Amino acid sequence: MKRVRATTRSRAGAAAVLALAICLPSACSAGGPPSIVGEQSLRIGVKADQPGLGLRAPDGRFAGFDVDVARYVAAKLGIRPDHITFVPVTSATRETALENGSVDMVFATYSITPERETKVTFGGPYYVAHQDTAVRRGDTAIRNVHDLKGKRLCAVAGSNSWKRVTQELNIAATLVPATSYSECVAMLLDRRVDAVSTDDLILAGFAARQGSAVRIVNAPFSDERYGIGIKKGDLGACEAANRAVSAMYLDGTAAALLHKWFGTTGLQPDTHVPQFEGCG
């Protein structure tokens, strides 16, 4: 795969030299930052520990809604399935991975926020999830997000979810740090936290796994737009990704994938193409 990339890059280099040769020196502007459009292989960052979205099996393969969407979008970008390398990322490493080039795209329950947009270009969103709260089955005291006041809330590093609660909604919950939502769910069952508040898709995946031990309070309080993380400024890739997402909803793939991964969780996913963020 390394070799494929090298030859593409050198071919792109040759094309650039050729293009320069036929341009007047005064007239030819630099064609913007380099784009991943035209690459023959891609490294895609996905979550490794979120059932239903991005989960690494013991054999090292990745599976989930995000992974399938990534495959679809990559195919529309002309990437052969065996030329995709999935790379595990966490909420805390997504921006760095894109900035230092260790991944080309990120599909990892990556909510588009204005703050992140200062560092990352977002294609999509390819889905709009809603933040909700999960508690232990027997806990009936927490009915909506405001009941988290004074409770211990799991806070995943790099995630936006806890900020929504304690900063944006100003709810005085006690934050207990964690590195991932799988750790949060374990802590919830161990009674080290009282609640896990994050996107319904993520919670649904865990709830399906934990069976009756975890309950989702079903009081959504935000729109979380899952974006395709792309290196800041790669507008060509962003526009191509948006076209791919449009096609995914138009040809029924989106509905089929949502049904495949969340059909049994009781969620009623929206199957209309979301409003894109825009690339510029």
Next chain:
Amino acid sequence: MLATATPPAPRQRPGRWWPTAPVRRLGLQTTPGRIRALAAIAVLAIAGFYIVANIAIGNARDGLRVIGHDAGPQVLATGDLFFALSDMDSQVANVLLTGREHDLGTRQQALNRYSQERATADRAAIQAAELSASNPIDQATVRSVLDGLGRYEQLATRAMVLNEQANHPAGPPPGHVIAVYRQATDLMKLELLPQAYNLTLEGGATVREAYAAKRAAVLSSRLWVALVGLAAIAALAGLQFFVAARFRRLVNSALALATLGLIVLSLAAVRLLSGEAAQLQAAKTGGFDSILTMSRARAISNSLHADESRFLLDPGRADTYSLAYLDKSQTVLYVPSGNLGEYHTGLSAAMKAYHANPRTVSFLGFYGDEARAHPGPAVTSILTRFQQIQADDQRIRRLAGAGDTQQATTLLTGRTAGSSSYDFDQYDKAVVSLIGMHRATFDQAIRTGDRELGQSILGNWAALLPLAALGAVILVVVGVRARLAEYR
């Protein structure tokens, strides 16, 4: 030393560095043969010039068409469509909020505005459909928006009828009214608005691609036009000198005229292409980029203003609408902030710095881009009014937080100075006026580009070019025919 190292010279006539066999086959050893050959080279060079100039002008025409006549106007039409749809939903929310307090005088105004926006949406949709005639997917999307709009109107009407019957005081209506409104607003937010907004973005992407490709093509083909033009001029000059030397004449007037014609034509073509590239650039970076940015800012602004109404209308979703309001505010004008309170503080600080020195653009988002790209009073006016609608929002939320929803509703829906809807209209007018300014720059550049392509002494370049090339070829033929006749 050298002489001994040189291999034996091939059998060749002395003084000829070229192989003699093809020369003889083409008859190049005779004067008429050489004249014919030189004339053929000149004609080929003229034909080459015609071809590259034609391609170059085609590139310029394509660029102008996509940017100026298809995707560019499409962005404006779909931007209007989004605004009209979003404002319809906003007005429905206002009608439901005012309740039986008809003396607020605002209910009828909201209803009138609703009908106006309905008509605007229709017009914009028809325009968008016409502009996307060549793109079946875009056309299907516009149709789908119109279909959805029919369903939306049914739901909105039902919500308003139920609301009338409920006869509630100003503020949130009863639950069964909210339930119907939720269906309507979800349809709008999840189906109609995304399609309209994505069409705007797609238009923007098409323009960006066409600009990058076509401007580069115009510039590189300009070089080719210059090179091939020079080659043709050189070939004509060569022929001229050869004929003058062989026939001891000073000038061959037909050839001289052809040369002169080609010089003028080459210069005019290079100048035209430079002009076209400049107009494409002016249309794109001087007009279109800001039109797109400001159209998006206008769309998102209307949608955040609607979220303010929905926040009051639907307490069950108040958190969602508050968070969406913050996200959208930050999209329009970004200052680092964790919540609305911090946002308002950050906004005040950023505005203070900006008013002290308009070059201090410490904020990002749409208005950050615009204030950096086109500083001036138009942007300042928008920023001042944006700050005003944020101040209104703060007051509304404070009243709502204190439980005074009636006062909050009055402040939100009133259409007199000092109320949120009035201030929002003033703000929107400032945005529309800036879009209009950029539109004028854009239209001017496209018009100039079109005019230059269509204008020359002989009319359209498309007509001038083949005529001029043909004329030059005829002159070459005429010029050499008289000389060749001397050999018959």
